[in-house]
Amino acid sequence: MSISVLILTLNEEANLPRCLDAITWADDVLVVDSFSADRTVEIAEAWGARVLQRRFDNFAGQRNFGLTEGGLRHEWVLHLDADEVVTPKLHDELFRVIGDESKDAYQVPSKMMLHGQWLRHAGMYPTYQVRLGRREALSFVQVGHGQREALLPERIGTLEHPLLHYSFSKGLEDWFERHNRYSTAEARQALEEAAEGRIDWRGLASGNGTRRRRTLKQIAARLPFRPTLRFLYMYFLRLGFLDGAAGYTYCRLLSTYEYMTVVKMKEQRLRAADVSL
Numbered sequence: 001m002s003i004s005v006l007i008l009t010l011n012e013e014a015n016l017p018r019c020l021d022a023i024t025w026a027d028d029v030l031v032v033d034s035f036s037a038d039r040t041v042e043i044a045e046a047w048g049a050r051v052l053q054r055r056f057d058n059f060a061g062q063r064n065f066g067l068t069e070g071g072l073r074h075e076w077v078l079h080l081d082a083d084e085v086v087t088p089k090l091h092d093e094l095f096r097v098i099g100d101e102s103k104d105a106y107q108v109p110s111k112m113m114l115h116g117q118w119l120r121h122a123g124m125y126p127t128y129q130v131r132l133g134r135r136e137a138l139s140f141v142q143v144g145h146g147q148r149e150a151l152l153p154e155r156i157g158t159l160e161h162p163l164l165h166y167s168f169s170k171g172l173e174d175w176f177e178r179h180n181r182y183s184t185a186e187a188r189q190a191l192e193e194a195a196e197g198r199i200d201w202r203g204l205a206s207g208n209g210t211r212r213r214r215t216l217k218q219i220a221a222r223l224p225f226r227p228t229l230r231f232l233y234m235y236f237l238r239l240g241f242l243d244g245a246a247g248y249t250y251c252r253l254l255s256t257y258e259y260m261t262v263v264k265m266k267e268q269r270l271r272a273a274d275v276s277l
Contacts, residue, residue: 001098002027004072004135005080008062010034012082013043015169020047022086028073032066040082058185060140060147072135079131083166084110090161094132097157104155105133109162114246118164122240122247130156131163143189179257187264194222226262231255 005026009016010033020043023029029049033041034056044051054065063079066072076098080086086094090108097106108131112123119125130138130149137155140147149156168175193199199219223229231251234240240247 001076001095002074003094003098003132004028004030004074004077006063006066006070006072006077007031007044007049007080007082008034008059008066009036009040009044009082010056011036011038011040013039015082015166016040016043017047018085018166019080019082020044020049023078023080025091026078030066030070030072032062032070034062058142058147060142063140063147067135067139075134075136077133077135077138079133080163081165083169085164085166087161087164090159090163093159093161097132097159100157103157104137105130105149105151106157106159108132108159110165111162112250113164113166114168114250117243117246119240119243119247119250121238122234122243122250124234124238126162128158132159175253180260183257183260183264186261187268190261191265191268227255227259230258 003026005023005028007016007019007029009031012019013036016031020029029047031041031044031049031051033044033051033053035053041051041053050070052066052070054062056062067077078086078094097103107128109126109128111125112119129146130151133149133151137151139150141150142148199215231254234254235248235251240251243250
């Protein structure tokens with residue numbers, strides 16, 4: 001059995017070569033590009049990948065477009081971002097599990113890298129995203145700034161070996177630009193869930209780590225002093241200080257991201273009040 005690979009890109013000439021070089025084993029690679037202005041498409045085509053372009057609406061939309069319109073050749077599809085790298089151990093595990101008929105998808109852990117260092121503690125390892133799935137079974141829905149799988153939990157397995165995630169490979173300016181957009185989406189999602197009173201309390205007792213993390217996120221959205229609490233939690237309770245200077249930087253950045261989300265929630269509430277008046 002073989003695996004198709006679907007990669008999302010937007011101005012990824014700095015990251016795409018490393019991502020592609022780690023999947024030379026794949027004979028079917030599709031790049032869904034959001035009309036990059038750099039050499040991303042040229043690099044992908046020179047490597048031998050197929051390229052489709054689509055205006056970006058959200059991550060779920062891009063991935064679902066690739067699944068339905070990309071002409072993917074194989075039953076199993078690995079979903080990547082251009083700043084992610086498949087390790088040899090993950091490669092071996094991918095090909096071991098695709099013969100299992102009891103699962104339709106697998107969630108994959110990710111190692112956050114900053115300044116060439118794995119953030120073992122500050123990066124909240126292991127955190128999971130569903131990235132491997134059957135083409136006909138797995139689709140995505142947009143939640144906040146990211147996508148969520150539309151699949152029953154019992155059909156999802158968990159892999160042991162991680163992707164490497166180079167989220168800062170294009171510099172802090174790029175990171176802030178992306179998280180400025182992400183915080184807007186997160187604020188909107190948090191307000192919608194608060195208005196509907198949705199908290200999955202059963203998720204706290206769930207054996208599914210992803211479901212439990214989502215419940216904790218819903219609860220955290222209702223807490224005061226969220227930016228400070230997030231820093232304290234990551235830096236001290238999750239031992240982020242053991243990651244040294246890189247760990248401190250990352251914890252401060254995510255605290256800032258939390259603050260951006262909080263103030264945008266307040267702004268959106270004020271705008272809604274003005275409209276009602």
